Amino acid sequence: MQTVGFGQHDHAACVGGGMKAAEDACEAQGLRLTKGRRRVLEILLQEHRAMGAYDILGMLSDEGFAAQPPVVYRALDFLVANGFAHKIQKLNAYIACAHPGDSHTPVFLICRECETVAETAAPLQSTLGEVAEKIGFKIENTIVEAEGMCPTCRDTETAV
Protein backbone atom coordinates (compact mmCIF):
# COMPACT_ATOMS: atom_id res chain seq x y z
CA MET A 1 0.00 0.00 0.00
CA GLN A 2 1.13 3.51 -0.74
CA THR A 3 -0.27 6.98 -1.15
CA VAL A 4 -1.47 7.72 -4.67
CA GLY A 5 -4.12 10.10 -5.81
CA PHE A 6 -5.76 11.42 -2.67
CA GLY A 7 -5.64 8.19 -0.70
CA GLN A 8 -4.13 4.81 0.04
CA HIS A 9 -4.68 1.88 -2.21
CA ASP A 10 -3.29 -1.47 -3.33
CA HIS A 11 -1.31 -0.26 -6.28
CA ALA A 12 -0.19 -3.66 -7.52
CA ALA A 13 -3.81 -4.69 -7.81
CA CYS A 14 -4.64 -1.43 -9.52
CA VAL A 15 -1.97 -1.99 -12.19
CA GLY A 16 -2.87 -5.63 -12.67
CA GLY A 17 -6.56 -4.86 -12.82
CA GLY A 18 -6.06 -2.14 -15.37
CA MET A 19 -4.06 -4.40 -17.68
CA LYS A 20 -6.51 -7.22 -17.26
CA ALA A 21 -9.46 -4.99 -18.08
CA ALA A 22 -7.74 -3.73 -21.22
CA GLU A 23 -6.80 -7.23 -22.33
CA ASP A 24 -10.33 -8.46 -21.83
CA ALA A 25 -11.87 -5.53 -23.63
CA CYS A 26 -9.51 -5.90 -26.58
CA GLU A 27 -10.21 -9.61 -26.75
CA ALA A 28 -13.93 -8.99 -26.68
CA GLN A 29 -13.90 -6.26 -29.31
CA GLY A 30 -11.23 -7.59 -31.63
CA LEU A 31 -8.82 -4.77 -30.83
CA ARG A 32 -5.09 -5.25 -30.89
CA LEU A 33 -3.26 -4.38 -27.70
CA THR A 34 0.12 -4.28 -29.42
CA LYS A 35 3.51 -3.98 -27.76
CA GLY A 36 3.75 -0.21 -27.87
CA ARG A 37 0.16 0.34 -26.77
CA ARG A 38 0.58 -2.13 -23.95
CA ARG A 39 3.77 -0.54 -22.73
CA VAL A 40 2.26 2.96 -22.69
CA LEU A 41 -0.72 1.72 -20.72
CA GLU A 42 1.57 -0.04 -18.26
CA ILE A 43 3.51 3.15 -17.73
CA LEU A 44 0.34 5.16 -17.13
CA LEU A 45 -0.97 2.59 -14.68
CA GLN A 46 2.34 2.23 -12.89
CA GLU A 47 2.88 5.97 -12.50
CA HIS A 48 -0.74 6.52 -11.58
CA ARG A 49 -0.65 10.21 -12.39
CA ALA A 50 -1.31 12.53 -15.29
CA MET A 51 1.68 12.40 -17.64
CA GLY A 52 2.60 14.49 -20.65
CA ALA A 53 3.13 12.64 -23.92
CA TYR A 54 6.78 13.63 -23.85
CA ASP A 55 7.21 12.30 -20.30
CA ILE A 56 6.08 8.92 -21.58
CA LEU A 57 8.25 9.32 -24.64
CA GLY A 58 11.26 9.88 -22.41
CA MET A 59 10.58 6.71 -20.48
CA LEU A 60 10.20 4.66 -23.63
CA SER A 61 13.37 6.15 -24.98
CA ASP A 62 15.27 5.24 -21.79
CA GLU A 63 14.14 1.66 -22.28
CA GLY A 64 15.57 1.59 -25.79
CA PHE A 65 12.12 1.67 -27.35
CA ALA A 66 11.83 3.33 -30.72
CA ALA A 67 10.85 6.76 -29.58
CA GLN A 68 9.47 9.42 -31.87
CA PRO A 69 6.44 11.51 -30.92
CA PRO A 70 4.01 9.71 -33.25
CA VAL A 71 4.71 6.43 -31.47
CA VAL A 72 3.40 7.79 -28.21
CA TYR A 73 0.58 9.83 -29.68
CA ARG A 74 -0.71 6.85 -31.64
CA ALA A 75 -0.67 4.67 -28.56
CA LEU A 76 -2.41 7.37 -26.54
CA ASP A 77 -5.03 7.87 -29.25
CA PHE A 78 -5.80 4.18 -29.13
CA LEU A 79 -5.98 4.05 -25.34
CA VAL A 80 -8.16 7.15 -25.11
CA ALA A 81 -10.45 6.10 -27.96
CA ASN A 82 -11.12 2.81 -26.24
CA GLY A 83 -11.52 4.17 -22.74
CA PHE A 84 -8.35 2.74 -21.20
CA ALA A 85 -6.97 6.19 -20.59
CA HIS A 86 -8.24 9.75 -20.52
CA LYS A 87 -6.80 13.05 -21.64
CA ILE A 88 -6.76 15.84 -19.06
CA GLN A 89 -7.29 18.83 -21.32
CA LYS A 90 -6.41 21.29 -18.61
CA LEU A 91 -2.93 19.79 -18.22
CA ASN A 92 -2.28 18.50 -21.73
CA ALA A 93 -1.68 15.21 -20.00
CA TYR A 94 -2.89 11.64 -20.01
CA ILE A 95 -3.91 9.32 -17.22
CA ALA A 96 -4.95 5.67 -17.00
CA CYS A 97 -8.65 5.17 -16.45
CA ALA A 98 -9.51 4.46 -12.83
CA HIS A 99 -12.71 2.59 -13.73
CA PRO A 100 -11.81 0.48 -16.74
CA GLY A 101 -14.55 -1.71 -18.05
CA ASP A 102 -17.38 0.48 -16.83
CA SER A 103 -18.92 2.81 -19.32
CA HIS A 104 -18.67 6.20 -17.65
CA THR A 105 -18.29 9.94 -17.95
CA PRO A 106 -15.22 10.71 -15.91
CA VAL A 107 -14.93 13.74 -13.69
CA PHE A 108 -11.41 14.86 -12.84
CA LEU A 109 -10.47 16.70 -9.70
CA ILE A 110 -7.22 18.51 -10.40
CA CYS A 111 -5.20 20.12 -7.64
CA ARG A 112 -3.92 23.50 -8.80
CA GLU A 113 -1.03 23.23 -6.36
CA CYS A 114 0.47 19.79 -6.99
CA GLU A 115 -1.44 18.82 -10.15
CA THR A 116 -2.50 15.53 -8.65
CA VAL A 117 -5.53 14.20 -10.47
CA ALA A 118 -8.31 12.04 -9.05
CA GLU A 119 -10.94 10.44 -11.25
CA THR A 120 -14.47 10.25 -9.96
CA ALA A 121 -17.86 9.84 -11.60
CA ALA A 122 -20.26 12.41 -13.03
CA PRO A 123 -23.51 12.83 -11.12
CA LEU A 124 -25.00 14.96 -13.84
CA GLN A 125 -24.79 13.53 -17.34
CA SER A 126 -28.52 13.02 -17.79
CA THR A 127 -29.48 16.53 -16.75
CA LEU A 128 -26.95 18.12 -19.04
CA GLY A 129 -28.05 15.96 -21.94
CA GLU A 130 -31.60 17.17 -21.51
CA VAL A 131 -30.59 20.80 -21.47
CA ALA A 132 -28.57 20.33 -24.64
CA GLU A 133 -31.32 18.40 -26.39
CA LYS A 134 -33.67 21.33 -25.90
CA ILE A 135 -31.53 23.43 -28.22
CA GLY A 136 -31.00 20.57 -30.63
CA PHE A 137 -27.50 19.62 -29.59
CA LYS A 138 -26.70 15.92 -29.28
CA ILE A 139 -24.00 15.30 -26.65
CA GLU A 140 -21.69 12.42 -27.44
CA ASN A 141 -18.92 12.95 -24.95
CA THR A 142 -18.57 15.15 -21.91
CA ILE A 143 -15.41 16.44 -20.29
CA VAL A 144 -15.64 17.65 -16.72
CA GLU A 145 -12.54 19.00 -15.07
CA ALA A 146 -12.69 20.65 -11.68
CA GLU A 147 -9.72 22.60 -10.43
CA GLY A 148 -9.09 23.27 -6.79
CA MET A 149 -7.11 22.10 -3.78
CA CYS A 150 -6.55 18.48 -2.83
CA PRO A 151 -6.65 17.41 0.83
CA THR A 152 -2.87 17.18 1.09
CA CYS A 153 -2.24 20.65 -0.26
CA ARG A 154 -5.01 22.13 1.87
CA ASP A 155 -3.33 20.73 4.97
CA THR A 156 0.05 22.07 3.94
CA GLU A 157 -1.41 25.48 3.22
CA THR A 158 -3.18 25.89 6.55
CA ALA A 159 -0.09 24.60 8.35
CA VAL A 160 1.89 27.55 6.93
Added chain:
Amino acid sequence: MQTVGFGQHDHAACVGGGMKAAEDACEAQGLRLTKGRRRVLEILLQEHRAMGAYDILGMLSDEGFAAQPPVVYRALDFLVANGFAHKIQKLNAYIACAHPGDSHTPVFLICRECETVAETAAPLQSTLGEVAEKIGFKIENTIVEAEGMCPTCRDTETAV
Protein backbone atom coordinates in the same frame (compact mmCIF):
# COMPACT_ATOMS: atom_id res chain seq x y z
CA MET B 1 -29.96 39.57 -37.23
CA GLN B 2 -27.75 36.80 -38.42
CA THR B 3 -26.99 33.19 -37.61
CA VAL B 4 -24.38 32.78 -34.95
CA GLY B 5 -23.85 29.95 -32.52
CA PHE B 6 -26.85 27.68 -32.91
CA GLY B 7 -29.41 30.37 -33.49
CA GLN B 8 -30.42 33.86 -34.55
CA HIS B 9 -29.64 36.88 -32.45
CA ASP B 10 -29.03 40.59 -32.52
CA HIS B 11 -25.29 40.52 -32.91
CA ALA B 12 -24.74 44.27 -32.72
CA ALA B 13 -26.40 44.28 -29.32
CA CYS B 14 -24.36 41.32 -28.24
CA VAL B 15 -21.08 43.06 -29.15
CA GLY B 16 -22.14 46.31 -27.54
CA GLY B 17 -23.38 44.56 -24.44
CA GLY B 18 -20.17 42.61 -24.04
CA MET B 19 -18.01 45.70 -24.24
CA LYS B 20 -20.27 47.60 -21.88
CA ALA B 21 -20.20 44.80 -19.33
CA ALA B 22 -16.41 44.66 -19.46
CA GLU B 23 -16.08 48.42 -19.15
CA ASP B 24 -18.41 48.50 -16.17
CA ALA B 25 -16.69 45.60 -14.44
CA CYS B 26 -13.26 47.17 -14.94
CA GLU B 27 -14.52 50.50 -13.65
CA ALA B 28 -16.01 48.83 -10.59
CA GLN B 29 -12.95 46.74 -9.78
CA GLY B 30 -10.22 49.17 -10.70
CA LEU B 31 -9.02 47.06 -13.61
CA ARG B 32 -7.45 48.58 -16.69
CA LEU B 33 -9.11 47.74 -19.98
CA THR B 34 -6.16 48.93 -22.02
CA LYS B 35 -6.00 49.31 -25.79
CA GLY B 36 -4.71 45.82 -26.57
CA ARG B 37 -7.07 44.08 -24.14
CA ARG B 38 -9.99 46.04 -25.49
CA ARG B 39 -9.17 45.23 -29.08
CA VAL B 40 -8.85 41.49 -28.39
CA LEU B 41 -12.18 41.45 -26.60
CA GLU B 42 -13.77 43.34 -29.49
CA ILE B 43 -12.45 40.77 -31.94
CA LEU B 44 -13.77 37.87 -29.87
CA LEU B 45 -17.18 39.49 -29.52
CA GLN B 46 -17.36 40.43 -33.18
CA GLU B 47 -16.36 37.00 -34.45
CA HIS B 48 -18.55 35.28 -31.89
CA ARG B 49 -16.73 31.97 -32.18
CA ALA B 50 -13.87 30.11 -30.58
CA MET B 51 -10.61 31.51 -31.92
CA GLY B 52 -7.04 30.34 -31.56
CA ALA B 53 -4.58 32.83 -30.10
CA TYR B 54 -2.75 32.92 -33.41
CA ASP B 55 -5.96 33.66 -35.32
CA ILE B 56 -6.36 36.75 -33.18
CA LEU B 57 -2.70 37.53 -33.59
CA GLY B 58 -3.13 37.45 -37.35
CA MET B 59 -5.99 39.93 -37.22
CA LEU B 60 -4.07 42.30 -34.99
CA SER B 61 -1.12 42.03 -37.29
CA ASP B 62 -3.26 42.87 -40.33
CA GLU B 63 -4.38 46.00 -38.54
CA GLY B 64 -0.79 47.10 -38.02
CA PHE B 65 -0.95 46.36 -34.32
CA ALA B 66 2.30 45.32 -32.68
CA ALA B 67 1.87 41.59 -32.95
CA GLN B 68 3.99 39.12 -31.05
CA PRO B 69 2.48 36.11 -29.29
CA PRO B 70 2.88 37.52 -25.77
CA VAL B 71 0.72 40.49 -26.72
CA VAL B 72 -2.24 38.24 -27.43
CA TYR B 73 -1.64 35.78 -24.63
CA ARG B 74 -1.40 38.57 -22.08
CA ALA B 75 -4.63 40.09 -23.26
CA LEU B 76 -6.33 36.70 -23.21
CA ASP B 77 -5.01 35.97 -19.73
CA PHE B 78 -6.53 39.20 -18.53
CA LEU B 79 -9.87 38.58 -20.21
CA VAL B 80 -10.11 35.01 -18.97
CA ALA B 81 -8.98 35.83 -15.45
CA ASN B 82 -11.71 38.44 -15.18
CA GLY B 83 -14.46 36.41 -16.78
CA PHE B 84 -14.80 38.41 -20.01
CA ALA B 85 -13.72 35.42 -22.08
CA HIS B 86 -13.29 31.69 -21.62
CA LYS B 87 -10.73 29.19 -22.83
CA ILE B 88 -12.08 26.12 -24.60
CA GLN B 89 -9.53 23.54 -23.53
CA LYS B 90 -10.71 21.01 -26.03
CA LEU B 91 -9.96 23.35 -28.93
CA ASN B 92 -7.07 25.38 -27.51
CA ALA B 93 -9.24 28.33 -28.35
CA TYR B 94 -10.83 31.36 -26.75
CA ILE B 95 -14.32 32.76 -26.86
CA ALA B 96 -16.02 35.85 -25.49
CA CYS B 97 -18.26 35.16 -22.52
CA ALA B 98 -21.92 34.93 -23.47
CA HIS B 99 -23.11 35.95 -20.00
CA PRO B 100 -20.79 38.73 -18.93
CA GLY B 101 -21.51 40.22 -15.57
CA ASP B 102 -23.15 37.13 -14.13
CA SER B 103 -21.00 34.93 -11.95
CA HIS B 104 -21.32 31.52 -13.55
CA THR B 105 -19.83 28.13 -14.35
CA PRO B 106 -19.97 27.96 -18.11
CA VAL B 107 -20.84 24.78 -19.98
CA PHE B 108 -19.67 24.58 -23.57
CA LEU B 109 -21.39 22.58 -26.25
CA ILE B 110 -18.82 21.94 -28.98
CA CYS B 111 -19.80 20.53 -32.36
CA ARG B 112 -17.26 17.91 -33.42
CA GLU B 113 -18.13 18.59 -37.06
CA CYS B 114 -17.93 22.37 -37.42
CA GLU B 115 -16.40 23.26 -34.05
CA THR B 116 -19.11 25.80 -33.35
CA VAL B 117 -19.29 26.51 -29.64
CA ALA B 118 -22.36 27.49 -27.62
CA GLU B 119 -22.12 28.63 -24.02
CA THR B 120 -24.82 27.56 -21.62
CA ALA B 121 -25.04 27.25 -17.84
CA ALA B 122 -24.13 24.38 -15.53
CA PRO B 123 -27.05 22.63 -13.86
CA LEU B 124 -24.77 20.68 -11.52
CA GLN B 125 -22.16 22.69 -9.72
CA SER B 126 -23.57 22.16 -6.22
CA THR B 127 -23.85 18.39 -6.55
CA LEU B 128 -20.33 18.04 -7.83
CA GLY B 129 -19.01 20.26 -5.07
CA GLU B 130 -20.58 17.99 -2.46
CA VAL B 131 -19.09 14.87 -3.99
CA ALA B 132 -15.65 16.45 -4.05
CA GLU B 133 -15.94 17.75 -0.50
CA LYS B 134 -16.53 14.22 0.75
CA ILE B 135 -13.03 13.27 -0.27
CA GLY B 136 -11.57 16.52 0.99
CA PHE B 137 -11.20 18.26 -2.34
CA LYS B 138 -12.18 21.93 -2.55
CA ILE B 139 -13.40 22.85 -6.01
CA GLU B 140 -12.56 26.39 -7.09
CA ASN B 141 -13.29 26.28 -10.78
CA THR B 142 -15.07 23.78 -12.99
CA ILE B 143 -14.66 23.21 -16.71
CA VAL B 144 -17.45 21.41 -18.51
CA GLU B 145 -17.08 20.75 -22.21
CA ALA B 146 -19.53 18.56 -24.06
CA GLU B 147 -18.71 17.38 -27.54
CA GLY B 148 -21.33 16.30 -30.02
CA MET B 149 -23.34 17.45 -32.99
CA CYS B 150 -24.96 20.86 -33.35
CA PRO B 151 -28.45 21.18 -34.89
CA THR B 152 -27.07 22.43 -38.20
CA CYS B 153 -24.63 19.58 -38.65
CA ARG B 154 -27.23 17.02 -37.59
CA ASP B 155 -29.51 18.27 -40.35
CA THR B 156 -26.76 18.14 -42.92
CA GLU B 157 -25.77 14.64 -41.90
CA THR B 158 -29.26 13.15 -42.10
CA ALA B 159 -29.82 14.94 -45.42
CA VAL B 160 -26.88 13.01 -46.89
Added chain:
DNA sequence: GGATGACTTGATATAGTATAACATTTGCAC
Protein backbone atom coordinates in the same frame (compact mmCIF):
# COMPACT_ATOMS: atom_id res chain seq x y z
C1' DG C 1 7.56 68.55 -9.20
C1' DG C 2 10.23 64.39 -8.48
C1' DA C 3 10.91 59.86 -6.30
C1' DT C 4 8.74 55.44 -5.60
C1' DG C 5 6.64 51.17 -6.77
C1' DA C 6 3.06 48.41 -9.14
C1' DC C 7 1.51 47.28 -13.38
C1' DT C 8 1.72 47.07 -18.39
C1' DT C 9 4.00 46.77 -22.80
C1' DG C 10 7.85 45.83 -26.27
C1' DA C 11 10.82 42.57 -28.22
C1' DT C 12 13.54 38.40 -28.89
C1' DA C 13 14.09 33.82 -28.10
C1' DT C 14 12.74 29.33 -26.88
C1' DA C 15 9.92 25.66 -24.79
C1' DG C 16 6.19 22.46 -25.13
C1' DT C 17 2.45 19.92 -27.61
C1' DA C 18 0.81 17.59 -31.66
C1' DT C 19 0.29 16.20 -36.55
C1' DA C 20 1.40 15.56 -41.75
C1' DA C 21 3.18 12.60 -44.94
C1' DC C 22 4.96 8.58 -46.91
C1' DA C 23 7.45 4.31 -46.91
C1' DT C 24 7.35 -0.25 -44.79
C1' DT C 25 5.79 -4.05 -42.17
C1' DT C 26 2.45 -6.99 -39.88
C1' DG C 27 -1.70 -9.63 -39.17
C1' DC C 28 -5.66 -11.63 -40.99
C1' DA C 29 -9.31 -13.15 -44.50
C1' DC C 30 -9.95 -15.36 -48.54
Added chain:
DNA sequence: GTGCAAATGTTATACTATATCAAGTCATCC
Protein backbone atom coordinates in the same frame (compact mmCIF):
# COMPACT_ATOMS: atom_id res chain seq x y z
C1' DG D 1 0.15 -16.93 -51.05
C1' DT D 2 -2.48 -12.93 -52.60
C1' DG D 3 -4.68 -8.97 -51.23
C1' DC D 4 -6.27 -5.73 -48.06
C1' DA D 5 -6.52 -3.11 -43.74
C1' DA D 6 -4.30 -1.84 -39.80
C1' DA D 7 -0.20 -0.67 -37.45
C1' DT D 8 4.60 0.98 -37.28
C1' DG D 9 8.99 3.47 -38.65
C1' DT D 10 10.90 7.82 -39.81
C1' DT D 11 11.55 12.55 -41.00
C1' DA D 12 9.96 16.86 -40.98
C1' DT D 13 6.99 20.47 -39.59
C1' DA D 14 2.95 22.86 -37.56
C1' DC D 15 0.73 24.72 -33.72
C1' DT D 16 0.41 26.47 -28.88
C1' DA D 17 2.45 28.88 -25.09
C1' DT D 18 5.94 30.88 -21.96
C1' DA D 19 10.59 32.85 -20.24
C1' DT D 20 13.22 36.79 -19.95
C1' DC D 21 14.59 41.35 -19.61
C1' DA D 22 14.33 46.10 -21.05
C1' DA D 23 11.38 50.11 -21.35
C1' DG D 24 7.29 52.69 -20.70
C1' DT D 25 2.88 54.14 -18.04
C1' DC D 26 0.22 55.42 -14.17
C1' DA D 27 -1.07 56.54 -9.47
C1' DT D 28 0.66 57.95 -4.91
C1' DC D 29 3.36 60.02 -1.47
C1' DC D 30 6.59 63.36 0.06
